[in-house]
Amino acid sequence: MFNGWRAEERSINIRNIRERFFNKDTSIWSGTPEVQDKIANRLGWINVADTMLKKADKIYDFVEKVRADGFGDVVLLGMGGSSLCPSILERIFGSKAEWPNLFVLDTTDSRVIIELEKRLVLERTLFIVASKSGTTAEPLSLYKYFWQRVKKVSETPGRQFIAITDADTPLVVLAKTNKFRTTFINPGDIGGRYSALSYFGLVPAALIGIDIRVLLNNAVAMADVSRKSADDDPVFNLGVKMAEQAVAGHDKLTLMTSPKLTPFGLWVEQLIAESTGKQGKGVIPITGEPPAEDYEYGHDRFFVLMRLGADDEAKWELRKENIRRSGNEFLEIRLDDLTDLGGEFWRWEAAVAICGAKLEINPFDEPNVAESKENTARLLTQLEAAGDFERQEVAAANSQLVLRIGPWARAEVEQRTPGLKVTGSDADGLLKAYLTLVKPGKYLVLLAFWPETEASVKFLNGARSRLSRYYKVATAVGFGP
Incomplete structure (x- = not known):
């Protein structure tokens, strides 16, 4: 180091x-042999562009067959690193004329799923199930839903599904069992967020007409510039x-x-x-x-x-x-x-x-991803046992706003605002008191658990702009689940 x-x-x-x-x-990143061994299996992205240039013909052959079979829409089922690159490429480039449309479904929000399904002609839709581990709960749940929907309109539903995953994962077995159109086996030494230039990013990109050879050649050129620079x-x-x-x-x-x-x-x-x-x-x-x-x-x-x-x-x-x-x-x-x-x-x-x-x-x-999965498993066990989640108490509410506040924030707000009764106070007053916790050098994040639409993005960007100017702090916006 x-x-x-x-x-x-x-x-x-x-x-x-x-x-x-x-x-x-x-050893650049760690002096511990056990950690070094794990890192060694995460560095495939360094030369992945060279590797994938050799696979470009395979991708293009697949794409031409998909187009020849009349597919008009492609839906990618994934989360995080398996879906983010395709999503941003679609937003930036869009689909070429007379090429399939690409929709990236990276949420379990039923409202978003139903609205997307209304836009699809299921008989002409190709589904990509993308998961490095082949065990990611969200895309597999989405797969199960759409598999049942496609079965109602097709005697051979497997031809409308492909998988992108690592070798020897449960998703490989699932794809073989259900006779998926094909499975792209990604290099196993690439982590999810470093997978943009692997099959995870390139297959969806090629399906909407992006020249993946140009993308890859530009990646190779960037690496060469770095390697040869002074x-x-x-x-x-x-x-x-x-x-x-x-x-x-x-x-x-x-x-x-x-x-x-x-x-x-x-x-x-x-x-x-x-x-x-x-x-x-x-x-x-x-x-x-x-x-x-x-x-x-x-x-x-x-x-x-x-x-x-x-x-x-x-x-x-x-x-x-x-x-x-x-x-x-x-x-x-x-x-x-x-x-x-x-x-x-x-x-x-x-x-x-x-x-x-x-x-x-x-x-x-x-490490925090693993921690989050463990916390989720614990909460689901609690749900199964108790029939509901433990909920934070409502601290304040009005016709437009309901505020719940956790123990740490409650203590901080009460300390900074003597005399304020957190529970039962007016919602506007409590929100203003809570925002006194925002200080220079900190940052403020708006996490919206509702569908990401043009209107919701516009609303949150307006809010973050006003908050950033008032408190002079950096702001960010995120959507869930």
Whole structure:
């Protein structure tokens, strides 16, 4: 590992670490043999573009047969890393004329599922069941639902399903048993959030007419630039800068993008958060936040400006000047066109891996994901035993708002607002008191457990903009379940 560099050591250390990185030297991230063994099975993404270029013909042959069979819609059933890349590619590129439409279903919300089904002609819909482990509960539950629906309109439902998974998973067995059209076996040494340039991202992309060879060649080119660079490595410099800024208190990495690139921020957000957010350290990704004036930013930001070369130069110069006046720093990334995103997937994956090394954390594990699954199992056991979940007490309510508050927040609010009776108080007053917990250097996240629609996104973005300006903190928005 290599934290604690002095400025004059940066160049020689980057060159040293870069060579070890391309040789897949796991000691960059850990000195523990057991951890190194696990990391060794997570580094396939480093050269996945070269690997997948050899598989491109196979993907295209599959796509041509799907089109020839008249499929008009493709529905991807997945969660997290198995679905996020296809979702953002569809939002950015869309489907080519006369190619299938792609819908990504990454929620168990029955309202969203029903609304999607209304848009489909089931007889002409191809379903992709995507899960690295082959055991992910959500996509398998969605599969079971749509399998029953397709069986009602087809005597051969298996021809309308494909699987993307690792070798020897339960999903492989399921696909074989039910005679799926095909199964794409992904390289097993790639974690979910690093799988953009593998079958998980490429098969859905090819189905809507995206030139996956161009994406992959741009990824190879980005890796080659990094491998051959001297001190101006555009990949490692980003990763090192992210870590240095975080250590210096500028841990809110704020990604500003051209409007066409806005969805890409969702993928970067997950990559950074899940890779670095552990052991009380990490980089906090802020994406989709509207640009602000210099005095509205706290002194805890690090900006990355990701833009298309054809953008209005004056607008970006104004943004850069506001950032300079705010006392924060920025890096700029320019793309010639949208297909350059192939290189950006690789750049950000490598940069986040290097950032993790410099922060002395393992960017390839996800201990809190395992913890979350254990908590979910515990809650489901409780539900089975008691018939309901334990619910927090309603603290306040009015015609538009119901507030529940946990023990920690309750204690903090009561301490900061002497005399306030948390339970039974007016909802507006309690919400204002709760927001006094938001202080400079912190961040505020709005988590909405309702369908992600144009109206809900607009509402939450308006709320985050007002809250960010008022409290001078970074804000983020997320949807669930």
